[in-house]
Amino acid sequence: MNNAWLTxxxxxxxxxxxxxxxxxxxxxxxxxxxxxxxxxxxxxxxxLSSIAPGVLWVAALLAGMISLTRLFxxxxxxxxxxxxxxxPQPLTLLVTAKVFAHWLVCGLPVVLLAPLIGLQYALPGDxxxxxxxxLLLGTPALSLIGAIGAALTLGVRGSGLLVALLVLPLYIPVxxxxxGAVAASQNGMSAQAHLSLLAACSLLALVLAPMATAAALKVxxx
Amino acid sequence: MSIHWxxxxxxxxxxxxxxxxxxxxxxxxxxxxxxxxxxxxxIAPTDFQQGExxxxxxxxxxxxxxxxxxxxxxxxxxxxxxxxxxxxxxxMAQALAPTGAIFTLLALVTGSLWGKPMWGAWWVWDARLxxxxxxxxxxxxxxxxxSSIDDPRRADRAGALLALVGVVNVPIIYFSxxxxxxxxxxSSINMGAAPKMAMTMLTGMLLMALAFWMYTIAVALMRxxxxxxxxxxxxxxxxxxxxGVKS
Numbered sequence: 001m002n003n004a005w006l007t008x009x010x011x012x013x014x015x016x017x018x019x020x021x022x023x024x025x026x027x028x029x030x031x032x033x034x035x036x037x038x039x040x041x042x043x044x045x046x047x048l049s050s051i052a053p054g055v056l057w058v059a060a061l062l063a064g065m066i067s068l069t070r071l072f073x074x075x076x077x078x079x080x081x082x083x084x085x086x087x088p089q090p091l092t093l094l095v096t097a098k099v100f101a102h103w104l105v106c107g108l109p110v111v112l113l114a115p116l117i118g119l120q121y122a123l124p125g126d127x128x129x130x131x132x133x134x135l136l137l138g139t140p141a142l143s144l145i146g147a148i149g150a151a152l153t154l155g156v157r158g159s160g161l162l163v164a165l166l167v168l169p170l171y172i173p174v175x176x177x178x179x180g181a182v183a184a185s186q187n188g189m190s191a192q193a194h195l196s197l198l199a200a201c202s203l204l205a206l207v208l209a210p211m212a213t214a215a216a217l218k219v220x221x222x
Numbered sequence: 223m224s225i226h227w228x229x230x231x232x233x234x235x236x237x238x239x240x241x242x243x244x245x246x247x248x249x250x251x252x253x254x255x256x257x258x259x260x261x262x263x264x265i266a267p268t269d270f271q272q273g274e275x276x277x278x279x280x281x282x283x284x285x286x287x288x289x290x291x292x293x294x295x296x297x298x299x300x301x302x303x304x305x306x307x308x309x310x311x312x313x314m315a316q317a318l319a320p321t322g323a324i325f326t327l328l329a330l331v332t333g334s335l336w337g338k339p340m341w342g343a344w345w346v347w348d349a350r351l352x353x354x355x356x357x358x359x360x361x362x363x364x365x366x367x368x369s370s371i372d373d374p375r376r377a378d379r380a381g382a383l384l385a386l387v388g389v390v391n392v393p394i395i396y397f398s399x400x401x402x403x404x405x406x407x408x409s410s411i412n413m414g415a416a417p418k419m420a421m422t423m424l425t426g427m428l429l430m431a432l433a434f435w436m437y438t439i440a441v442a443l444m445r446x447x448x449x450x451x452x453x454x455x456x457x458x459x460x461x462x463x464x465x466g467v468k469s
Contacts, residue, residue: 165363169356220376
């Protein structure tokens with residue numbers, strides 16, 4: 001079982017490496033969206049640092065979301081998804097591997113880039129550290145929940161917009177706790193509670209979301 | 223004596239039963255509505271703090287209740303449809319969604335009409351308003367997903383899964399939003415504690431809630447009848463029905 005998990009993970013990472021532009025698109029999207037806000041709002045550091053937690057988290061949500069439609073689409077088109085459904089290994093496990101690969105390719109780069117953009121938003125050092133921790137704990141939940149939406153809308157017309165409609169409301173708790181953690185540290189409070197809740201969201205999603213995704217894939221492929 | 227539990231789980235037998243039930247629920251809805259509106263607007267005393275404007279809660283609170291209840295009922299039908307692979311359950315879930323969305327919208331609009339004189343703003347980012355807004359998004363997502371999938375069986379199952387995911391998420395969303403910010407007044411009615419409002423106000427509100435319940439059942443049955451006819455248009459019983467109409 002571990003073998004199958006690793007195989008799927010390696011395969012998806014290899015596919016992502018062969019199409020590096022897809023990874024870059026997500027990252028550039030995150031960069032561009034977060035650079036638009038200072039242009040729209042004005043360059044005062046005080047204003048920017050007060051909106052930074054929310055803006056960076058919303059940009060991370062959107063960046064994670066636009067890459068979701070690619071999660072299963074290629075496998076669906078070339079038929080390898082059907083083989084995964086037929087495989088003796090539990091589909092839930094294979095889904096976890098695919099989602100983990102998606103997070104490594106689309107989530108982790110955003111986490112690593114975020115402190116740089118945080119600097120542009122005049123965030124102090126402590127808050128930058130909390131931002132990285134919050135994104136690291138929260139973005140897995142985004143990939144896991146997003147996978148449900150991606151699986152439900154597989155092969156449906158207008159699936160890109162539909163995914164946004166389905167998934168964004170479910171992202172709200174992660175957004176609240178994630179931005180709350182950074183804001184708490186800016187205000188000199190401990191971010192511990194928010195970070196714990198973020199980790200709880202991710203763990204809960206890790207237990208429930210792959211099952212829902214597997215069920216949704218079965219509905220979509222048959 | 224054996225009971226045919228599943229007799230009415232087939233569209234063919236449920237269609238005439240629903241037709242017979244609709245007038246009853248529609249009449250009950252009308253009676254409760256007239257009584258409820260009369261008590262709310264003519265008998266209930268004016269609130270000493272909020273004046274006459276508080277009367278909107280007779281629509282607002284039952285609508286907000288219904289918006290949440292319908293989502294749970296919808297998810298329950300969806301789960302039943304998934305578990306038993308029953309067509310009719312999925313159709314019921316589909317029939318309930320628009321009514322739920324309408325009640326959510328009604329709760330939002332009446333809330334904002336009440337908020338203007340009370341809080342001095344049409345919209346406040348407070349926990350309950352925000353979670354009601356998110357509930358509206360969940361309803362819209364459900365409707366959008368179902369309407370964008372052409373194959374009805376797939377639409378049923380995909381919608382059912384989404385409704386279940388939503389039900390798991392609703393409490394999490396509710397508490398996250400609650401901790402995020404709260405300004406809304408406490409619950410109007412608390413289980414366990416003595417009601418703080420006058421008895422007539424409570425009666426009016428409960429009558430309105432009953433009226434909304436009956437209305438929901440009547441409208442959902444009407445809609446499910448249409449869905450049944452549309453989905454089963456090539457079956458013998460629908461053809462027999464349409465022949466009966468023509469002759």
